[in-house]
Amino acid sequence: EIVMTQSPVTLSVSLGERVTLSCRASQSVSSNLAWYQQKPGQAPRLLIYGASTRATGFPDRFSGSGSGTEFTLTVSSLQSEDFAVYYCQQYNNWLHTFGQGTNLEIK
Amino acid sequence: QVQLQESGPGLVKPSQTLSLTCTVSGASINSGSHYWSWIRQPAGKGLECIGRIYSSGRTNYNPSLKSRVTISIDASRSQFSLQLSSVTAADTAVYYCASSGYDFWSGYYDYWGQGTLVTVSS
Numbered sequence: 329e330i331v332m333t334q335s336p337v338t339l340s341v342s343l344g345e346r347v348t349l350s351c352r353a354s355q356s357v358s359s360n361l362a363w364y365q366q367k368p369g370q371a372p373r374l375l376i377y378g379a380s381t382r383a384t385g386f387p388d389r390f391s392g393s394g395s396g397t398e399f400t401l402t403v404s405s406l407q408s409e410d411f412a413v414y415y416c417q418q419y420n421n422w423l424h425t426f427g428q429g430t431n432l433e434i435k
Numbered sequence: 436q437v438q439l440q441e442s443g444p445g446l447v448k449p450s451q452t453l454s455l456t457c458t459v460s461g462a463s464i465n466s467g468s469h470y471w472s473w474i475r476q477p478a479g480k481g482l483e484c485i486g487r488i489y490s491s492g493r494t495n496y497n498p499s500l501k502s503r504v505t506i507s508i509d510a511s512r513s514q515f516s517l518q519l520s521s522v523t524a525a526d527t528a529v530y531y532c533a534s535s536g537y538d539f540w541s542g543y544y545d546y547w548g549q550g551t552l553v554t555v556s557s
Contacts, residue, residue, distance in 0.1 A: 360542065362544070370549075371531055371550050372482065377541075417544070419543055422487075428481045
């Protein structure tokens with residue numbers, strides 16, 4: 329099983345700030361890495377796939393990068409609607425596994 | 436636009452079998468383009484893949500749950516189902532059904548149901 333580790337667990341930031349979330353895989357997953365956004369009481373929503381391709385409906389202030397074992401999600405200028413929990417997920421190998429999440433909260 | 440909707444009991448007694456169904460609309464469940472999956476999330480915790488099924492009936496299960504899980508598909512009803520036996524309180528979670536692509540490079544979950552809370556309690 330590939331273990332996905334996200335950091336930090338919680339990130340307190342202000343509106344308009346630029347933030348970077350990290351995700352590390354215990355072994356290479358190539359570019360088979362997705363990011364999801366989850367708001368309270370809602371299902372996760374696909375945000376990034378293929379490590380860097382933005383899903384439909386998300387603005388270009390969201391960007392993903394990385395390959396192999398190290399990945400990042402960057403939000404260039406935080407808006408109020410961006411405060412949520414973000415999960416990374418590898419789909420290079422079954423069992424697909426998720427990180428524990430990063431909670432992006434308002435400072 | 437693929438839509439998924441979970442249904443089933445919200446309360447299950449310990450040692451009994453949890454049974455959920457996911458109804459798919461907006462896509463053919465036997466098109467061969469998707470894997471159909473179950474994912475769960477205990478309150479305040481992260482996401483765990485339970486298993487998935489392809490239109491042929493081929494399944495992949497989470498090894499930690501494999502002895503207790505059965506996922507099946509009913510193309511005539513455009514549904515797939517989850518059975519989890521011998522449940523305990525540790526199985527209390529929101530259960531999601533979701534879809535992903537067939538090819539391994541499209542294994543991200545692009546469509547999700549809204550989730551259903553299943554509580555295991557006597």
